[in-house]
Amino acid sequence: MKFTDGFWQLRPGVDALYGREAFELRAEGRALVALVPTKVVERRGDTLNRPVLTVTLTSPLAGVIGVRIEHHRGGRDERGFDLVGAEEGHGEVVVDGEEGRLVSGDVTAVIRRGAPWSLEFRDTATGRLLTSSGEKSLGYMRIAPGAQVDPGIVGNARAGTDTTPAAAYVHEQLGLGVGELVYGLGERFGPLVKNGQAVDIWNADGGTSSEQAYKNVPFYVTNRGYGVLVDHPGHVSFEVGSEAVERVQFSAAGETLEYFVLAGEDPAAVLERYTALTGRPPTLPEWSYGLWLSTSFTTSYDEATVTSFIDGMAERDIPLEVFHFDCFWMRDFGWCDFEWDPRVFPDPEGMLARLHERGLAVCVWINPYIAQRSPLFDEGLREGYLVRRPDGSVWQWDLWQAGMALVDFTNPDARSWYQGHLRRLLRQGVDCFKTDFGERIPLDVVYADGSDPERMHNLYAQLYNEAVFEVLREERGEGEAVVFARSATAGGQRMPVHWGGDSTSSFASMAETLRGGLSLAFSGFAHWSHDIGGFEGLPDPAVFKRWVAFGLLSSHSRLHGSDTYRVPWLFDEAEGRDEADPQSAVSVLRRFTTLKRRLRPYLVAAGDEAAATGVPVMRPMALAFPDDPGAAHLDRQYLLGPDLLVAPVFTAEGDVELYLPEGRWTSLLTGETVEGGGWRRERHGFDSLPLYARAGSAVIGLASDDADAVDVVPTGGDVR
Known part of the structure; x- marks a missing residue:
């Protein structure tokens, strides 16, 4: 101001x-x-x-x-x-x-x-x-x-x-x-360098294309120590x-x-100290680093639909780790009642068991709101579990869900009540939760513990995610708890993973999504994901395939959309392309999903490093190369872990400009070795992108045409 x-x-x-x-x-x-x-x-x-x-x-x-x-x-x-x-x-x-x-x-x-x-x-x-x-x-x-x-x-x-x-x-x-350059302040979608910007730290459900942000963090780091x-x-x-x-x-x-x-002598040292003060992320289960597939949001689905998607991925040799059920696993107008809609999922326990038999983890969508139609509303009203207005009435509105109320997580009894429903789902067979929303938090309310509503606006997301993460840790054990959260503030890195929120299905939105992730990394968050292909609208095949490569080379990877599915064969059908074509959506997804599975030991090691030091898995170039002035403003490329440079392609034609810092770099996909210290212009098919390993990296094994040939060894290996 x-x-x-x-x-x-x-x-x-x-x-x-x-x-x-x-x-x-x-x-x-x-x-x-x-x-x-x-x-x-x-x-x-x-x-x-x-x-x-x-x-x-x-x-x-x-x-x-x-x-x-x-x-x-x-x-x-x-x-x-x-x-x-x-x-x-x-x-x-x-x-x-x-x-x-x-x-x-x-x-x-x-x-x-x-x-x-x-x-x-x-x-x-x-x-x-x-x-x-x-x-x-x-x-x-x-x-x-x-x-x-x-x-x-x-x-x-x-x-x-x-x-x-x-x-x-x-x-x-x-x-x-x-x-002097300033970075951080949460997941912001404008320029990575914040100089010249006015930033309001105020969580908002504003998508990825404005100055608003889901994850606001009043912390910044500069390039001056x-x-x-x-x-x-x-x-x-x-x-x-x-x-x-x-x-x-x-x-x-x-x-x-x-x-x-x-x-701190450099931004990484500052982040190490900052996360020592505000908390470090835990280690995450290995399966979380694999591919997540969603029902999407408002699409029509039942168990047969879900099974067809999973069968389709298996038939095409696309490794899948997690299946996610979005909002409509519950009944219309009833969110959240934590009950499976019996019209489309009449046997939830059996279905969950069948998914587990196929080696899949299961995620379900939740939010911190209770709709008036939900039977839990009357219980929450009676027991005092819902946030109230100063006159004693329950705060409600009709945005999002009819008669929606808000769980008061400052009330220990309300927190336990909410957690009890999550425990029931976990014991039913659910493995993790997507903790959506948490930004539309009102000011004209009174909290059970007397907290100032203005201070609680951003902090509410913290209490919400903490309540959910605590249940997962208790029920699943240390190292197995994972959420998929949209809102956060300082310290939110203790409850990973976070995803980038509602983007549109375009190259411009893909680029702003990346800027948001890099900014969040500078704000102490080690793990991050986004909706591959974009959330709003139907991406054209080129956007989808370029986003697939980017998404599978992020710390966590999820296929998700709003009103359209994100299974790859639908894009090949729309394009009239044979799935066996290396440039098809099916082939591109198989190639990068397989590559990420090969990279899993490397990614897990990067996650372990984040738990020990706070350094993020996905690293902005200015964080990784603080002494290189050429890296200071870069926001279209990053390091995945300590050694892999990723430059997503933001054009259908495949033209990309990237900066390679000094040193010897080897393309993980072609085997070409080049000397850094300057800019490069490259053109890539849909099945490729600039992916370079630097000398002394953990990643070895090169293949020009076969991602299956890529291998990794523990930290300390050399590129050969």
């Missing part, structure tokens, strides 16, 4: 009170506290009738410094993120003359007494400046009714429920160096060099703002 009108003026209706000086510095145990008046104190009278900001520095983990900015501290203690890695006893405080320092591992924070206000974050070993808060960076912004500020999507959510915008905000600005996490699970507004072009500004409504600066 922008508060200023250019460099000198404020927007009409905005009153800015900036922290002007460190009037007092003191040590309080392992905390460094600064008293920061909003006027330079020149005489005693300047201390009267003047707001003061209190800035407290602490360290929850070595190499991490927390900054808490407070105006009035008498409000209730609001919840932040669950910082599972935070520990006591970090940081050493020194107040010496005109300077106060907090030293924590690789990062040192320095506050200088007097004016102007100055807070610097430096590399402890070298003294190199990482970033700083300076003149007019620290602000308490009073907003008058009718002020000319734009709260964006949050204003739409607040309409009719509260004053828009809020009456006061706290903001901080951290400096950007020359050439640090990252920043704002510990506010509600709405945080970021101006990334888009209000003050020399700074990243972040602001939140209220009287306090807290953030953490995390040091």
Whole structure:
């Protein structure tokens, strides 16, 4: 949210009170506290009738410094993120003359007494400046009714429920160096580099083609050796060099703002520290890395349809690992009642057993809503399991499902009630859940534990996914739990997998989907998937086949659509192409599914590395090659694991441009060995794409025409 009108003026209706000086510095145990008046104190009278900001520095983990900015501290203690890695006893405080320092591992924070206000974050070993808060960076912004500020999507959510915008905000600005680039802030579908963008951290069901996002994470990392996490699970507004072009500004409504600066020699080291603080993903079952096939959303299906799809894949030698039942496995108007629709699935236990006999895992769709028609609605109403309005009535609307209510996961009894229905399904034979939705969370409500609805808007998805993941872990065991989730926020990486949401069936949407996945990887998420072929609409065969190659070379791979099926032979029929043709959809899917099965030990090892270090399985080039300026802006290619460079093809003709960093690279599909250090132009058939292994990689074995010949060995092998 922008508060200023250019460099000198404020927007009409905005009153800015900036922290002007460190009037007092003191040590309080392992905390460094600064008293920061909003006027330079020149005489005693300047201390009267003047707001003061209190800035407290602490360290929850070595190499991490927390900054808490407070105006009035008498409000209730609001919840932040669950910082599972935070520990006591970090940081050493020194107040010496005109300077106060907090030293924590690789990062040192320095506050200088007097004016102007100055807070610097430096590399402890070298003294190199990482970033700083300076003149007019620290602000308490009073907003008058009718002020000319734009709260964006949050204003739409607040309409009719509260004053828009809020009456006061706290903001901080951290400096950007020359050439400094910013990444992250969740799964965002615009340019990977966030410089110049305004970003609202506010989960929304907006598809993949707008500034809205399903997974908003108030964390960014730069190419200058640090990252920043704002510990506010509600709405945080970021101006990334888009209000003050020399700074990243972040602001939140209220009287306090807290953030953490995390040091690291490169972005991967920052992510390692960030995931140590917010949590790392668990290891995932091997079967989850295989191909998932869905019924699609509104298509007509029953057990015979499902069986025909599975038989069709088997007849065509296409390895399948998971079958997913989307929404209509339950009865119309009844979502979620967790009951199989008896009209189309009269024998669910028998069907699930038959699917297991074929070696398939089974996933079913769920969401956190209870429709009024569901018999669970009356039970939830009676027992107090549903989110209520301030007047005591249950919050309901007709968007998505008629009379839809929302499970209150802040109520332990409601959480257990919801989990009980999931346990019944798991014992029936279901293996995992697609946890859809979780973004349409209202503000005009009261939660059982008294949580602020604004803070719960994004955090609700966390509670929802945690409840489901906990049941899977308890029923299936450690290393076997997996969800397929759409919404998330900071720390959501602890409950994988997440998928990219509702894309359209086009090359442009395929590219924006990839940008979303790369941005999410920079936000600490190790595992990611997307709807192969796009969700909305029917992809033409070229889009489908190019997306197949991309999808099977992502960490997780699912065929899914909205109102059309995604089995490959339908695309060959539409194109009039023989399935035996290497360029057919059937052949392309078989080739890349088989290739991914061969790569499974490599992918599992990358997943294990993510569980140990937080480094994602799918790695943006700027993350993998932080010292190569040629990689800084790349958003159409990535590394899959530590060694495989993937450049999806976004044209029907097969033309692609890619950048190979310095070193020796070998095409996994052709055996050609080339030297990197520049750009390449290539043309590929549907059964191919640029897929290069770098020297010393785990992947060996090359085949020009047969993906079956590709082999992998444990980490440490060489390309031959």
